[in-house]
Amino acid sequence: MRERTTTSASSKQRVMKLLTLSLILFVIAATSLAGRVEAGIFGSFTGVTDVSGTPSDYNVCILTTPLAPSYDIFGTTVSPGQVLCLQETRNYVAGDLHCETVQPGLWSMDVTPASVAAGTHFCIDPPACSHYANVNTASNPSGSIQDAILANLPPGTSVVYTFDGVEGPQELIGGASPIPGCTTLGPGYGHSESVAAMNGFLVVPTSAGTNVTTSSLTTFFNPITQEEIPIGVDVTFAEVSVAGTTTVIGKSADNVPLDSEFTISRNDFRTSFLDISTTASITPPITVCIHYPDADQDGFIDNTAVPETELGFLHGEGVPVTLVDRTTTRDLNGNVVCGEVEHLSPFAAAPATSSSACGTAPRSGCRAAAKSQLSIVHNAATPSKDKLGWKWLNGAVTTQSEFGDPSENTETALCVFDGNGLVLESVVPAAVTTGTPAKPAWVADKTAGYKFKDKPGTNGGLVQIALKGASTAPKSKVQVKGAGTVLPDLPPTPLQGTVTVQLVNNSPQGACFEGTYSGAQLQLNSGTAVKAKAP
Numbered sequence: 001m002r003e004r005t006t007t008s009a010s011s012k013q014r015v016m017k018l019l020t021l022s023l024i025l026f027v028i029a030a031t032s033l034a035g036r037v038e039a040g041i042f043g044s045f046t047g048v049t050d051v052s053g054t055p056s057d058y059n060v061c062i063l064t065t066p067l068a069p070s071y072d073i074f075g076t077t078v079s080p081g082q083v084l085c086l087q088e089t090r091n092y093v094a095g096d097l098h099c100e101t102v103q104p105g106l107w108s109m110d111v112t113p114a115s116v117a118a119g120t121h122f123c124i125d126p127p128a129c130s131h132y133a134n135v136n137t138a139s140n141p142s143g144s145i146q147d148a149i150l151a152n153l154p155p156g157t158s159v160v161y162t163f164d165g166v167e168g169p170q171e172l173i174g175g176a177s178p179i180p181g182c183t184t185l186g187p188g189y190g191h192s193e194s195v196a197a198m199n200g201f202l203v204v205p206t207s208a209g210t211n212v213t214t215s216s217l218t219t220f221f222n223p224i225t226q227e228e229i230p231i232g233v234d235v236t237f238a239e240v241s242v243a244g245t246t247t248v249i250g251k252s253a254d255n256v257p258l259d260s261e262f263t264i265s266r267n268d269f270r271t272s273f274l275d276i277s278t279t280a281s282i283t284p285p286i287t288v289c290i291h292y293p294d295a296d297q298d299g300f301i302d303n304t305a306v307p308e309t310e311l312g313f314l315h316g317e318g319v320p321v322t323l324v325d326r327t328t329t330r331d332l333n334g335n336v337v338c339g340e341v342e343h344l345s346p347f348a349a350a351p352a353t354s355s356s357a358c359g360t361a362p363r364s365g366c367r368a369a370a371k372s373q374l375s376i377v378h379n380a381a382t383p384s385k386d387k388l389g390w391k392w393l394n395g396a397v398t399t400q401s402e403f404g405d406p407s408e409n410t411e412t413a414l415c416v417f418d419g420n421g422l423v424l425e426s427v428v429p430a431a432v433t434t435g436t437p438a439k440p441a442w443v444a445d446k447t448a449g450y451k452f453k454d455k456p457g458t459n460g461g462l463v464q465i466a467l468k469g470a471s472t473a474p475k476s477k478v479q480v481k482g483a484g485t486v487l488p489d490l491p492p493t494p495l496q497g498t499v500t501v502q503l504v505n506n507s508p509q510g511a512c513f514e515g516t517y518s519g520a521q522l523q524l525n526s527g528t529a530v531k532a533k534a535p
Contacts, residue, residue, distance in 0.1 A: 045083065047196065050177045052189035059189075061086055061182030086181055158203045164252050165196025165223050197221040201249050206280045208243045211236060214278075217291075220250035225270050231349075232291030233274065234336075237282040244280030251275065254346055256316050258323045261360075262350040267305035274347040287328075288313070289338040290349045298508045299332070306351045307506065308332060309359035313339035316346035323348050325421065327361035332512075334364075358415030358425045362500045363512050370394035370474050372515030374501055374532040376416075376424070378490045386489075388426075388461065388482035390414065390501055392513050395476035398449075398469035404507025406430055406450055406467075407442040411506045414462065414480050419497020424488045426460025428452060461487025478503055478513050492527040499525075499532060 047064035062085035070077055150157070173191045177183075199220040206214050213236040222229045233248045254273040258264060264271045276288065292311060293302040301308055309330065314323035323346060326339035337349055352360065371393040379385040404410025409430050416424035434441040434454040441454045445468060452465035464481040480503065498518040505512070517532035524531040 045196075047194050048179065049192050049194060050179055050182060050185055050189050052185040059184040061177055061179040061185065063179045084179070084181060153202065156205065160201055160203060160247060160249070164199055164220070165194060169193070195223040195226055197223050197252075199250065201247060203245045203247045206237070206240060206244050206246045206278055208240045208280075210239050212240045213237075214246040216246075216248045220272075222250075222252040222270065222272065224252045229272050230293065231272055231274065233276070234287075234289040234291075235276060235278075236287040236289075237278075237280070238285050239283040240280050241283065242281035244278055246276070246278040246280065249275040249277075254323075254348070256321050256323050256346050258314060258348070258350055259325055261325065261353055262312055262314060262323075263353045264350065266351045266353075269301055269304040269306040269351050271348050271350040276344050276347060278344065284342045285340050286342070286344065287338060287340050288315075288347060289336045290347070291334075291336050292349060294335045296508075297333075299506055307355070308335065309363070309504070310352040310356055311337050311349055312352060312360050313337045314348045314350055315339060315341045321346070323350070325360055327359075327421070329364045330359060330361055331364040336364075337361075356422070356425065357411060357413035357427045357506070358417075358422050358502070358504065360421050362415075362417050362502055362514070363504060366502055366504075366512040366514035367396055367398070368514055368516070369396075369477075370535075372501070372534050374416075374499070374515060374517060374530060376490060376530045378528045380528065383485040383489075386461070386482075386484060386487045388414075388480070388487055390478075390480045390503075390515070392478035392503070392515060394474035395470075395478070395513070396473050397471060398476040398511060399471075400444075400447055400449055400469050401509055402469065402507075402511040403449055403467045404505045404510045406452065406505070407440060407444060409507075410510065412452075412465065413504050414460070414482075415502045415504060417500040417502075418495035423491055423495060426462050426482060426488060428454075428459040428462055428465070432459055434458075457482060457484040457486050459486075461485075490527060490530065494525045494527060495522075495530060499530065 045064040045066050047062055049060070049062045051060045062083075064083045064085075066082070169192065171191055172188055174188050177185050177189065197220065201220070202216070204214050204216055206212060213234055215232070215234045217230060217232045219228050219230045221227075229250060231248075231250055235246055235248070251273040252270075256273075258271075274290070290313060292308065294300065294308055295302055299307055299309075301311065309332070311330075312325050313327040315326040316322070317324050326341055327337060328340050329338045330336070331338075369392045371391075373389070373391045373393075375387070375389040377385075377387045404412070406412050406428070407430075411427060411430050413425060413427040415422060428441075430442075432441045432454070433439060434456070441459075442450055442452050445451050445466075449467035449469050450465075451467070452462070454463055457463045461482040461484055462480060463483050464479070466477070466479040468477050470476045498516055499522060501515045501517075503513045504510075515532075515534055517534055521534050522530070522532050
């Protein structure tokens, strides 16, 4: 909405916030509690807003229209109808805005200057509650709509609500406002069309004990994408000394910036932000796992072109706060990305800015072998003498299909991680060729696996790969060799914590293969060489 030229910048911001809060779209979250999943939507609304006046004399009218005639809220059918918002006094700074459904008695909301800062108050079943009564209080007597909703939830469960909105294109128009009952606008007024949300989320009990996990499956409406977004979250506290409650809230946007290696939007994926809080007395560390959708298990987040290996777990840290990568594990079968933190704050699951075959943290569920060996040597003076070797021996039963088909359509990568994340990545694309004249670098090894040879090491410095499956254990094996200037360098300092090596591929049916090394297993660990053996 384009304000009149007499409007100050600060007053514009105040009215913009008012409009965002007032364009109401009511969505109740889906939450899993003790094995019980609850879901419901109170309404999906689009809205139009007309406003005129000066900084000290605003007039505001809002009309929202639901996208469906009725909704099921935890088993309670509600028909929200249109919502009309008219300012009760001409001076917004000193007055308030009152919103109520066209059919009286369903629900209403009041916005005042104080409540904008403290959180707008609203109530369901207006005749039964006074203005500014929050639905989480006992102000709704027996028989109200809110009581009917809460009656279908586990005892003691409450609901918290958040506003979430985005304003559409703005323009100045004249004549009478099309909003019924809006008669106080001036001859020229601003007009905008918007979508917004008032989302509801369940508050989940958190018991005392050690390694206490609180799980929720939360659905909220994202007004930016205009989609219902399901986000499953598991929060595990190392210790809970005093029981309380835990709440997971989803948001479409956040003022906290992301680490430069990640982006809010990429390849049809839009980052969802989370606020997680608890009233329980807890002792860190805290492990948070965020679920993402990949129903067809094709390795890509559903309805996007983002590989699941590129989804990072971000946590708000520092001053000023920035969402930084704290990914610890990925479970590609369970479609979960996890991180470990010391405190609760903003969280997000965001895609990497650029593509990575390995991702930023080790995958979970990879196959370990009875024996594995790692050797990396970096010669700073003569990079052509750099060498890498990794052996995965005496492995479990593995079929040829679990390697994908690198000769046709499967990308293969060797990934090395330490406690801080990815430190080395070498990728061999599918169907690469080698030599002059060119010939396939990948060939099938009968029906057991595949062999790769590329003497120049043009693909991530890798010169040989042997993938051999077996129908009996322990006979499967993987061997990788790298050499030359193309081979990625090690970090200039010793690797930190546990070193994890994984050979991964992007086949939907593919398996990944892993060796982990720590303590005495790391026989050499410097900025120029790493040697490890397990067991």
